Each structure stands twice: as C-alpha cells, then as structure tokens.
Amino acid sequence: MTTQTQQHTENRQGYFGEFGGAFVPPVLESKLKNLSDFFYKTAFTKDFEEEFIHLLKTYVGRPSPLYYAKRLSEHIGSKIYLKREDLNHTGAHKINNTIGQILLAKRLGATQILAETGAGQHGVATATAAALFGIKCKIFMGAEDIKRQTLNVDKMKLLGAEIVTVNQGQGTLKDAVDAALGYYIEHPDAYYLLGSAVGPHPYPTMVAHFQSIIGKEAKKQIIEAEGKLPDSVIACIGGGSNAIGIFKEFIPEENVKLFAAEGAGEGLETKRTAATLNLGINMVFQGANSLCLADDKGNPIGSYSVAAGLDYPGIGPEHAYLKEIGRVDYHGITDDEAIAAFKLLSEKEGIIPAIESSHAVALAAKLFKDKNETIIINLSGRGDKDVERM
DSSP states (O other): OOOTTTTTTOSBTTEETTEEOOOOOHHHHHHHHHHHHHHHHHTTSHHHHHHHHHHIIIIIOOSOOEEEOHHHHHHHTSEEEEEEGGGSTTSBTHHHHHHHHHHHHHHTTOSEEEEEESSSHHHHHHHHHHHHHTOEEEEEEEHHHHHHOHHHHHHHHHTTOEEEEEOSTTSSHHHHHHHHHHHHHHOTTSEEOOOSSOSSTTHHHHHHHHHTHHHHHHHHHHHHHHSSOOSEEEEEESSSHHHHHHHTTTTTOTTSEEEEEEEEETOTTSSSOOOHHHHOEEEEETTEEEEEOBOTTSOBOOOOOSSGGGOOSBOOHHHHHHHHTTSEEEEEEEHHHHHHHHHHHHHHHSOOBOHHHHHHHHHHHHHOTTOOOEEEEEEOBBSGGGTTTO
16 A cells, blocks of 8 residues: 555565565554555545544644744854744644554554653653543653653653653653553553564554654745755754655655754764764664664664653664665754753744754754754753753
C-alpha cells in the first residue's frame, strides 16, 4: 500500500532501504502487526482525518505560524523564517503525534497509555492527550532527565500521569525507552505511545505521518510569504520526529536543501556526544535496524547532550536512509554553540527556544552567514523548561 507517509522513502512496509523493520520478542510481534494493519486501515479514512484535523485546529492551535525573524535575519545575513511549533498547546511539536496516536488508541479500546520521555515534552503531550480522553497514563523517564527537567515532571503529575523513574544506565532517554519497552512486553494489553520516529515498525511511519502536518503547513506558508519554496529547511534531531515532520513535504523538492542539527555535546571528537548520524554504525537497536553510537566492539553506548531531547544514541530508520542517499545533511552542534543560539534568539526576537531547537538556530547561523538565502528553521519547542539551566 502506498500512502502519503510511504512516498519517496519507504521502499516496502516498515523499511527505508535496509533500515527499519520490527525486531521484537514474539509476544509483541502480533501486537505490532495488528497495530500496523489498524493504522493503515484507519488513519487515512475521512472520519479519522476529520477528527484529527479538528483537534489540531481547536485544541492544539494549528496551523502554527511561519514567522519572519527580521532581526535574526539581519544578524545572520539570510532571510530566516521560524516554523513556530513552540506555540502549540503544551509548547512543542510532540502534541501532533500524541493526538494522532491517542485517536488510534481510543478506537482500539485502550485503557492504559505508556510513553517514554527525555526532555519531558513528549511526556507532557502524552499526559495531556490521555487526560483529554480520560485514559490512564504511565510515563517512563530517566532519573537524570527528571533532575534537569523538573518543570515538565510537575506538569505531567498535574495532568494525572504516573511517573516511573528509570535509574538504570545513565538515566536518560535511551534508558527510558528500554524500560517502557520492557513494561510493554509484560503488559501487551496497554497502548505504547512512542514519541519519536524510532523503534519497531509501525512507529517510525506513524510518527512521521502525524508530524508531517508541520511540513505541509510550512510549504504552503512559505509560498504565500515568498512566492517560492525556501532554499533550505533546518531542524534539530534526536530521535527524529520534528525533523522528519518538516522534511517530509520537502523531500521530493530537489532544489530545497535539508539540514539537521545533532547534539554534538562536547564535540564530535570526544566521547561526550549524541551525534549518531555522524558517528553511529548500522545495528539493530530498540526494535529496528538503524544507526547507533557504539563502542569498539560494536555494542551500543550511552550518549551525551546538554539537550535532554537530543540525548539519545540511536536514530529513526528513515533518517538513516536519508543520510545514506545524501538527501539530508546532518551536522553536529556543540553544547556551547546551542547555548549561544539560545541566547541569540531570545535577545534578537523575544522568543526563548527549547535548547533542542537552539541547535537548529545555531546550525543556521553557522551555514548561512551572509549567504542571502531563504531558510525555514523548525522551532520545535519553547524554552521555559531550560531557562533555569541555561
């Protein structure tokens, strides 16, 4: 079956080139197969799409604006537009996917929602969607991320979610995903609402589909504003949901260059980094064949970034494929560069970005200084959660 989400990249169901698939224990195989079949059968019907778009419009606040950042543009020397996902209800792009998946979960009769979170934005969005539909919600979050994202932890609790602290490993997003998958294996009757375009099929395809609203809006908005497509589109990337969301609509537009900013941490040459697409190797990791940071023996290792939402050693399989075919250029942005961009956007435009999104701003400043090009930056989230730490 060919759908909007499969066009251009998905060569067969669940695979992007050699990347993708569903490498899971037998107890989950039929569960994920049923979810995949249900997604393709349900998510493209008129009834589902009308309810999804209605909630995005009336509850989330879409379409999000495409804002011409005049003072930032003058500073960089290129025409910079910001796709304002930070203005969505809950303050990030994550709500697009949670609304889509909660509608699937409701139709499947789910009584419990599971999710993982790093920066807490997906956790807040999942807790919000679960509260909206009156479904119990359990969020897995690493102990380190709980310490550095206390505001979002408090929000999740206020929304009625149960927070499960994950102490194993580094206590970051990778460990939260491991714990959530482990719980899902033991409780396959629950609905696992995965937040990024990672993991076993059908999650990368589902998340990309629900997030593709970003690119669809941005493409229409930039043509209205400029009378043409942008020269380039930039997004930050951890697991890859906001990036694939805005890239999806532009992938077939060969004259539009696509760039993503990874969390390089303390530098690509150091061990303290989360730059999977620059440094990772091909392996099966958390249910899919993709790229992952690894040690000298080829075993997965932990990652590091000042941005909790980018602090993840794996990557979505579609991004691994887009790198392989050269359609997207993936660059590492250090903590220091991202923090400088966090302050720059705040001072120039009165917009405080998430530290994750600041990586994309930093990459734009780095690549397009005095280039006089037209650029869209996907501002994936707001920075309330990061102000105290920065």
